[in-house]
Amino acid sequence: MSDGQSRPEHDGSAGVRELDALVIGAGVSGLYALHRLRGMGLTVRVYDRAGEVGGTWWWNRYPGARVDYPGGPFYCYTFSEELVRAWDWVERQPDQPSVLTYLNHVADTFDLRRDIQLHTTVQSAVFDEAAQRWSVETSDGERISAQFLIAAVGTLSAPNKPDIPGLDDFAGEVFHTGNWPQEERVELAGKRVGVIGTGSSGVQVIPHIAREAEHLTVFQRTPQFALPARNQPLDPELVRDSKENWGEVRRQIREYGRPLHMVPSTRSVHEDSEEERLAVFEDAWQQGGLALRECYRDLLTDPVANGYVSDFVRAKIRETVQDPAVAAKLMPDYYFATKRQVMDEGYFETYNRDDVTLVDLRDEPIETFTADGVRTTEGEYPLDVLVLATGYDAITGALRRINPVGRDGLQLEEKWAAGSRTYLGLSIVGFPNLFMFHGPESPSVMFHQFYGTESQGDWMATCIAHMREHGLATIEPVPEAEAAWGAEVQERANRTLYPQTDSWFTGANMPGKPREFMVYIGGSQYHQHLHELAANGYDGFVFEPARSVAPVTQA
Ligand code: NA7
Numbered sequence: 001m002s003d004g005q006s007r008p009e010h011d012g013s014a015g016v017r018e019l020d021a022l023v024i025g026a027g028v029s030g031l032y033a034l035h036r037l038r039g040m041g042l043t044v045r046v047y048d049r050a051g052e053v054g055g056t057w058w059w060n061r062y063p064g065a066r067v068d069y070p071g072g073p074f075y076c077y078t079f080s081e082e083l084v085r086a087w088d089w090v091e092r093q094p095d096q097p098s099v100l101t102y103l104n105h106v107a108d109t110f111d112l113r114r115d116i117q118l119h120t121t122v123q124s125a126v127f128d129e130a131a132q133r134w135s136v137e138t139s140d141g142e143r144i145s146a147q148f149l150i151a152a153v154g155t156l157s158a159p160n161k162p163d164i165p166g167l168d169d170f171a172g173e174v175f176h177t178g179n180w181p182q183e184e185r186v187e188l189a190g191k192r193v194g195v196i197g198t199g200s201s202g203v204q205v206i207p208h209i210a211r212e213a214e215h216l217t218v219f220q221r222t223p224q225f226a227l228p229a230r231n232q233p234l235d236p237e238l239v240r241d242s243k244e245n246w247g248e249v250r251r252q253i254r255e256y257g258r259p260l261h262m263v264p265s266t267r268s269v270h271e272d273s274e275e276e277r278l279a280v281f282e283d284a285w286q287q288g289g290l291a292l293r294e295c296y297r298d299l300l301t302d303p304v305a306n307g308y309v310s311d312f313v314r315a316k317i318r319e320t321v322q323d324p325a326v327a328a329k330l331m332p333d334y335y336f337a338t339k340r341q342v343m344d345e346g347y348f349e350t351y352n353r354d355d356v357t358l359v360d361l362r363d364e365p366i367e368t369f370t371a372d373g374v375r376t377t378e379g380e381y382p383l384d385v386l387v388l389a390t391g392y393d394a395i396t397g398a399l400r401r402i403n404p405v406g407r408d409g410l411q412l413e414e415k416w417a418a419g420s421r422t423y424l425g426l427s428i429v430g431f432p433n434l435f436m437f438h439g440p441e442s443p444s445v446m447f448h449q450f451y452g453t454e455s456q457g458d459w460m461a462t463c464i465a466h467m468r469e470h471g472l473a474t475i476e477p478v479p480e481a482e483a484a485w486g487a488e489v490q491e492r493a494n495r496t497l498y499p500q501t502d503s504w505f506t507g508a509n510m511p512g513k514p515r516e517f518m519v520y521i522g523g524s525q526y527h528q529h530l531h532e533l534a535a536n537g538y539d540g541f542v543f544e545p546a547r548s549v550a551p552v553t554q555a
Contacts, residue, residue, distance in 0.1 A: 015143065019043050021464075022136055022146035024122045024402070027055015029437035029453045030152035031103065032077065035110045036457045037150075040465060046112075046152075047138060049121040051182060053112070054103045055154050057096055060201070062177045062387075063208035065096035068200045068343055070229070070289035073239045074259055076102065077450045078250045083109060085243055092289065093231040093343065125149055125404040127432060132473040132544065134404075134433065147473070148464065151399050151436045155444050158397030160390045160510060162196070166369035176388045177201040188212040192382055194374060197389030198224050199504075200342050205389060207346045210356050217357045217381050219366070219374070222339075222502075223332040225313050229343035230288025250451075257447045257523045264294035269305040281312045293337045300337055300496050310336040320348040327351075329360040338501035340445070357381075394504035395440050395518045396420050406431035419514040423477030423485050423540055424530065426456060432474040432544070435460050440518040441489045445505075447523030455527040462534045473546035481540030493517035 020042035023033045030046050031053060037044045050058045067075055072089040087102060107113055121139040128135045134149040159178040175186060178201070193213040195206055198220045210216045242249045242259070252260045269277060284291035298305040314331050321327035330348065350356055364378035373383040393400070396416060403413050410430045415421060422428050425442025426435055437456050438444035444452065467475060493499050499517045502508035506517055520526050533539060
């Protein structure tokens with residue numbers, strides 16, 4: 001607000017709720033946004049269509065769901081030492097129930113629930129230029145006018161339901177891993193189950209389903225370089241040390257995106273002989289987790305180096321899978337680790353079971369679903385249950401589905417038709433006062449998620465405080481800054497092998513989605529840059545002063 005005062009929450013005459021900031025999403029980012037912005041005296045409300053807080057951790061409760069990298073004990077908010085001290089992770093890769101319990105604990109600790117409205121979908125958001133505010137409508141018919149619209153919508157929250165012929169004719173049960181039933185347990189015993197998809201979710205759920213179902217058929221489009229997770233209880237000494245030295249751990253996370261002991265090697269693969277290299281790979285394989293990806297500095301930038309490690313993993317898959325014909329179908333052929341790295345617990349061993357069938361969709365594409373199952377070009381697979389582990393319209397999908405409308409009626413769908421255009425993955429030309437957490441062209445999924453959230457949330461808070469202090473009503477990036485940022489994101493990505501692989505990082509998993517690398521590689525520099533921007537006057541942004549007479553939002 002121009003005068004630094006919050007408006008009352010309700011404007012009774014117009015039946016419109018007035019807020020300083022409306023946050024969409026009650027996951028990791030939405031919870032932090034509420035805590036941070038409310039703490040500076042703003043009126044803030046969070047809306048989420050889920051039945052509880054937790055975002056992706058509320059939706060993804062399929063058997064085997066857990067953090068997909070060895071994050072514990074650092075998979076947590078970093079800003080509060082008190083919070084760090086009060087929570088004990090048990091495993092290196094925390095499972096879904098513990099992460100959800102943690103996020104509920106955070107909501108309780110900071111008394112967040114009173115400003116969170118669940119079971120409520122934000123249906124439309126239109127920027128009202130006269131009022132310099134966002135007009136929002138929700139699924140229960142509520143209308144809200146908010147100065148700031150904060151998209152904490154999640155990077156992996158818009159499920160991809162594939163467009164496969166006949167899918168709607170299938171008479172059995174269908175579940176998406178990202179929309180798993182909340183209350184009742186999914187009963188799979190005695191059933192013929194099909195799983196489509198072998199990304200993180202598929203690789204996590206498949207061994208569990210195999211143990212329970214009468215028969216499992218996996219429909220695989222792209223074989224994976226899954227690495228052994230070797231999940232284990234956390235070393236109590238590591239937990240104690242990190243709690244005692246949290247300031248230092250936090251500094252390391254800020255500078256490297258992770259604690260120092262997890263930082264990649266600075267050694268090139270070419271500095272070692274073949275024998276030495278294989279010993280390094282073997283050691284990393286035995287350590288499990290991300291050790292293999294991090295054991296040389298050039299595995300993700302040099303095709304030759306990547307070829308060495310790819311061959312190593314392929315040999316491991318051949319050793320594990322007993323039937324050579326099945327092993328051949330499981331051979332990954334993209335650049336190692338250029339899709340989101342998958343961790344497995346007994347995934348490849350699952351294919352040694354008699355009651356598991358692997359169907360390679362590249363050899364035998366699906367022709368159609370029928371009421372009883374699937375027909376491929378090679379045969380029929382009767383099914384009672386289908387699990388879609390087919391991933392997400394990642395990073396941009398959730399916000400595009402809301403499709404905010406900015407200045408001059410500009411729809412986000414239209415703005416991003418040829419690719420996501422943002423400044424810092426945080427703001428968009430034409431969409432004043434819209435801030436995104438983990439938006440496209442930010443470090444998002446390639447940096448410590450909680451620290452990234454805090455850094456962006458703190459930036460938003462500092463910026464809003466600056467605006468209040470100077471009587472400014474809107475902030476928006478300038479087109480030149482947006483274009484330069486996009487170029488920098490692509491230039492950094494092009495120094496790596498990532499853009500050469502079809503993945504959700506590049507949008508290639510969604511038919512018709514523009515192909516671009518959607519993540520800023522170089523997270524710590526990004527967060528440093530955000531900090532400097534705030535200190536140096538918000539270069540690349542333009543502010544509008546508040547109009548002296550605030551126009552009334554129309555009912
Ligand atoms: P992912 O990683 O996008 O995996 C989805 C899987 O589904 C992947 O194997 C896809 O094959 C496959 N897929 C998608 N559409 C189809 C169709 N139409 N036919 C056959 N197969 C298909 O999603 P996840 O949920 O596993 O993981 C998402 C992230 O959540 C994960 O990285 C963690 O960060 C947490 P493709 O490889 O595209 O050929």
